[in-house]
């Protein structure tokens with residue numbers, strides 16, 4: 001593809017994303033490229049990267065376009081991105097929008113005046129209100145300010161960077177060192193992670209799904225923050241464990257590895273499709289102590305198992321504000337009412353699972369959000385309603401997660417909760433609270 005044709009494809013992809021505003025952009029991109037198999041892998045990467053760049057800066061680009069009195073069409077968003085983010089010249093943009101069979105049509109007079117106005121302008125304008133200045137939707141601004149305080153600017157800058165590809169060595173099949181060596185033999189260089197004893201990071205985001213190390217189940221793709229949540233759960237061989245919001249079993253796999261396939265782990269979810277997705281992954285990873293339970297309305301499953309579990313992990317449905325490095329479209333897709341609904345749902349889930357834990361057992365509540373309403377405030381409110389639970393400090397849970405013969409490095413956080421973020425830990429934004437049910 002020529003550079004112009006790539007731009008035309010980016011505009012077309014963004015038009016499809018705009019036509020399905022509630023659908024995750026990566027799902028839209030997958031179907032977009034599936035229907036256009038003639039787009040080769042290099043072009044596909046270039047088109048997707050630029051589209052992701054636009055989505056990452058969409059709030060600011062929309063502000064500029066609104067200031068110019070024009071709607072944020074896919075074409076104008078791409079033009080604005082080329083000028084303000086990629087720092088193209090006015091002439092460069094005019095050359096790219098040159099018309100013809102595979103190229104984007106030349107700018108109309110309205111678009112031309114936008115190009116004139118934006119050429120050479122800064123992305124972050126002095127006139128911008130706080131939301132766009134920090135690249136935040138208005139509904140999320142108070143929560144981000146409360147969470148990051150004086151570090152907000154640094155935190156938001158780190159959230160604008162693409163995320164690395166994180167892997168977890170599957171201890172049921174290998175060690176971290178042997179997994180790294182197997183990947184290296186396939187030409188894939190990795191670095192051990194700073195906190196997770198299982199973690200390997202690939203700096204250049206090379207695709208690994210076709211590698212033998214991956215298909216043999218030596219490694220799983222998992223952000224370091226998710227690995228740390230699984231570790232803090234403190235599951236051991238022989239325990240009875242529930243992963244209550246298991247999805248396609250990302251954390252079930254990691255927790256099962258700490259159990260050495262001994263004991264029982266039950267992956268529950270309200271989505272049968274997601275649970276179905278777990279089957280292949282469990283098999284590839286060599287997990288054979290897991291079962292799945294599809295939660296349905298009116299389900300008596302929890303009631304019948306009250307007080308039976310040593311560990312219950314709730315990886316709650318949340319706004320995903322911690323994952324904006326990976327899902328930049330969620331910045332604009334998620335709305336204030338989503339936050340309200342999710343906070344209610346999280347409270348309901350916590351109420352339901354509280355009774356599953358045996359006295360002396362632990363409930364681990366986690367989200368991939370950075371918003372206090374879904375995190376610390378949610379857990380404080382739970383503890384106020386449930387005097388039978390108390391918080392276990394992160395350092396204590398961290399120390400207990402490792403065998404005495406294998407002492408850990410310093411915990412990723414001090415204090416009552418584990419709060420991770422790209423700027424402070426190099427992970428996605430995560431929250432986890434370990435709660436002990438008193439004896």
Ligand SMILES: C[S@@+](CC[C@H](N)C(=O)[O-])C[C@H]1O[C@@H](n2cnc3c(N)ncnc32)[C@H](O)[C@@H]1O
Nearest residue numbers: 244245246247250251269270271274315316317
């Ligand atoms: C953050 S995702 C879980 C991701 C998964 N644990 C992983 O590590 O890949 C949250 C999950 O909660 C599930 N969920 C939503 N409402 C639920 C409910 N009321 N009870 C149990 N699971 C629920 C969703 O279907 C979704 O799979």
